Amino acid sequence: MDTAARAVLTVYIAVEVLLALLTVAGNLLVIWAVASNPRLKNITNYFIVSLAVADVAVGLLVIPFAITISVGFHMDFHGCLFLACLVLVVTQISVFSLLAIAVDRYLAIRLPLRYGALVNGAQAKKVMAILWMLAVLLGMIPLFGWNNLQSVESACKDQNSEFSLLDVTHSSANKTLTSCRTVACYFEVVVDMNYMVYFNFFGCILLPLVCMMFLYISIYNVACKQLRQMRPKGGGPGSGGKTQAFLLKEIHVAKSLALIVGLFALCWLPLHILNCLPVFCPDCPRPPIWLMDLAIAFSHANSVLNPVIYAFRLREFRRAFSVLVGKACRLREGYRDELTRVSMMRSMSRETSIVMLSTTRDT
Helix, strand or coil: CCHHHHHHHHHHHHHHHHHHHHHHHHHHHHHHHHHHCHHHCCHHHHHHHHHHHHHHHHHHHHHHHHHHHHHCCEEEHHHHHHHHHHHHHHHHHHHHHHHHHHHHHHHHHHCCCCHHHHCCHHHHHHHHHHHHHHHHHHHCHHHHCCECHHHHHHHHHHHCCCCCCCCCCHHHHHHHHHHHCEEECCHHHHECHHHHHHHHHHHHHHHHHHHHHHHHHHHHHHHHHHHHHHHHHCCCCCHHHHHHHHHHHHHHHHHHHHHHHHHHHHHHHHHHHHHHHHHHCCCCCCCCHHHHHHHHHHHHHHHHHHHHHHHHHCHHHHHHHHHHHHHHHHHHHHHHHHHHHHHHHHHHHHHHHHHHHHHHHHC
8 A cells, every 4th residue: 555545544544533423422412312301202303313323323333344444454255244234234224214204204294183193102113123124134135145255256266376176175175265255355345336236226225315305395395385275364373373383393394304314315425426337337447545435434424414403403402402411511510529529538638647647656
């Protein structure tokens, strides 16, 4: 690795570590806010917690694994493939959580009278469990055979002039085959790009994003239509005024959640577009390493942005964050005061002991 490549890798790792710290801190704050504030315990926020848990996993698991893969440590093929699949699983959980939020908001605005009967906390938890299991299944498909193992072994055998079943012993053949399954752990080495493009990108990411786009457009159109129908009747302090306020709030929430979806697409599409290049244009030059690293870091930055959007766009979350940060500051101050008090008591005790010892000696 030359000096320039080493510098790019160093910067990439430093940025990823910073993103990991911010991701874990911000999304733990989201989870803590929902868990400690009864006003935030609703169906939509359960799915937001699911998204926050996936983002915490990005900080704790995906980013360290991405750093490992970027360095290219030599390891067993299936061990490297497992790390790559974990990245795919967490990404898929995020997509499914965003889709569940969009469907939930659509049902709330489209069927307001039946929404309470259709959706409740127990059902939301079941849906989340099903979506997580489905995400694990879809993300782990490369482990079931849709991977590059055959290509890696074929290339290894072709390069190894000593490998021949005709003139080596069975044990030597097994040893050579084992060494062929030890690879430099890079994502594109172990994962089939056809799976990444046609199945993962087109089927599991792009299709849900298109569905979410249509859902949020429908939510906005339905809410605006209902508001237009109410205006001739006037929006006084009665039930009409309350309904109008509810619709305005729903529009604001839908815009905020649609912004989250838009940022997810903006952050993840560059990486997937770069993955499409070797599939649709095999003869084109490969993107430079720095561009791939930038696209990967950009995708991980999405997990940092979600808590920021909650804080600036959703009033209840902003209030909850303020309360939690205030409590944390007070706890820190109290802990510091307690340490100061204990230190002073120890100092006074030490001085008292010295005085008593001096008195005893004088006597």
